Amino acid sequence: MKVLKFGGTSVGTVESLSNVKKIVEALPDGCVVVVSALGGITDRLIATARLAAAGDESYRAETEAIAHRHFDVIAGVVAEIRRKEVIERVGDLLQELRRIYDGVFLLREISARTLDVIVSFGERMSSAIVTAMIPGASLHDSMSFIKTEKWFDRNIADSSLTSALIRKDFSSMPGRVAIAPGFISTDRDSGEITNLGRGGSDFTAALISAALDAELLEIWTDVDGFMTADPRIIPDARIIPEMSFVESMELCSFGAKVIYPPTIYPVFHKNIPIKILNTFNAEAPGTLITDISEPDSECPVRGVSAIKEITLLSLKGDLTGNVPQINSRSFNALARKGVNVLLVSQPDSDNAFSFAVAGNDARKALEALEDEFAPELTSGALERIDSIDSLSTIAVVGEHLKAATRVGPRILNTLMRDGIDVKAFSTGVSETTATFVVEADMTSKALILIHNLFFPSPLPK
Numbered sequence: 001m002k003v004l005k006f007g008g009t010s011v012g013t014v015e016s017l018s019n020v021k022k023i024v025e026a027l028p029d030g031c032v033v034v035v036s037a038l039g040g041i042t043d044r045l046i047a048t049a050r051l052a053a054a055g056d057e058s059y060r061a062e063t064e065a066i067a068h069r070h071f072d073v074i075a076g077v078v079a080e081i082r083r084k085e086v087i088e089r090v091g092d093l094l095q096e097l098r099r100i101y102d103g104v105f106l107l108r109e110i111s112a113r114t115l116d117v118i119v120s121f122g123e124r125m126s127s128a129i130v131t132a133m134i135p136g137a138s139l140h141d142s143m144s145f146i147k148t149e150k151w152f153d154r155n156i157a158d159s160s161l162t163s164a165l166i167r168k169d170f171s172s173m174p175g176r177v178a179i180a181p182g183f184i185s186t187d188r189d190s191g192e193i194t195n196l197g198r199g200g201s202d203f204t205a206a207l208i209s210a211a212l213d214a215e216l217l218e219i220w221t222d223v224d225g226f227m228t229a230d231p232r233i234i235p236d237a238r239i240i241p242e243m244s245f246v247e248s249m250e251l252c253s254f255g256a257k258v259i260y261p262p263t264i265y266p267v268f269h270k271n272i273p274i275k276i277l278n279t280f281n282a283e284a285p286g287t288l289i290t291d292i293s294e295p296d297s298e299c300p301v302r303g304v305s306a307i308k309e310i311t312l313l314s315l316k317g318d319l320t321g322n323v324p325q326i327n328s329r330s331f332n333a334l335a336r337k338g339v340n341v342l343l344v345s346q347p348d349s350d351n352a353f354s355f356a357v358a359g360n361d362a363r364k365a366l367e368a369l370e371d372e373f374a375p376e377l378t379s380g381a382l383e384r385i386d387s388i389d390s391l392s393t394i395a396v397v398g399e400h401l402k403a404a405t406r407v408g409p410r411i412l413n414t415l416m417r418d419g420i421d422v423k424a425f426s427t428g429v430s431e432t433t434a435t436f437v438v439e440a441d442m443t444s445k446a447l448i449l450i451h452n453l454f455f456p457s458p459l460p461k
């Protein structure tokens, strides 16, 4: 059995939905189709909520525009005999949404909880439409089987409960095709509507794939596959025909927007391959992600990616005698605050320990480290903790990086020769990824230089 996930652009218009219909109808029986909200709708639901909360009456016109977009799509893709029923279903959902927006407008207030309810309507409506569009399809309610629990200020999936509930829900598939909304979930304790985070439909599809031991997870999107770099920055970026789970995980964790990073764990664990395919060019071979990874000819690098808005925190002082202890204390202190560490750099010539974190975690992270190392800061054993913001991390990923010689120094030389100041450098634990911290406004230049080093082509002028 296969699981197919169609993203927002794939279900965004009458034309793209017609492609989805063709792709699904060509499949043998018994597949699960996970859908995102119609392209752009999640952002619009949030923007409309903010208008209402700000007391701006235009939220009403915006809500009607959202309604029209859905009714237009229904008119374009759903066969006439099923149209009345789906118009009613989507109409009911829109009615509920209007009431919630009115409430937000009256109270001039929007809580995170209410916003989670509001964004859920996107996938609830799109899944109803796709179900009506595909003959023999049945709708499965993700909110009843994708369960989350609170973790700091986030909701994270309770994978074991979710897995058991999925198996139960799909034990009898009434139709040949099961449709499930992506992204949305409910809290395992309170039952409140939650979600898996922006881009989370991929994760829904992965949880279903893993629970049902699918043979393949297909992620249908609007590009021909996973590319060696972001093509908006590097027009010469190429499609990667095959890559490993670890490579895809590293590239996505370091900024490649192809798959929502948590998606890869559940399928990796079950060794279920992932295929990235293009709804608008279904014949393209796409990218196959599996547990094996043959080196791509002579090139040890599979791809490069970047995250902007990074802050680098550096512990400065004579610390070289205590490397493991300082690392583990820093990690624990940051983990207790829910801060994700993107890079740890080896102590350099200045004896500095550096940790890269997302810019919006920077303040929390600095406080956590200052608390943890208060005794050393007081005694002078630790000189100070520096925080530098407006940085980027650039990740260079490849399973064969480890075996290749001098990749790190080659990149460092290339960057330095072109005047790019590398603030920190790490090869990571897995040795699959080399990361470089540079100033944010040097990101594109650094990406172009590195990409050109491994995938040579004329430099864009």
Ligand code: ASP
Residues within 6 Å of the ligand: 007, 008, 036, 037, 042, 043, 122, 182, 183, 197, 198, 199, 200, 201, 202
């Ligand atoms: N609709 C959600 C979003 O826009 C989830 C998804 O598309 O994966 O983030």
Ligand code: MG
Residues within 6 Å of the ligand: 007, 199, 202, 258, 260
């Ligand atoms: Mg996505």
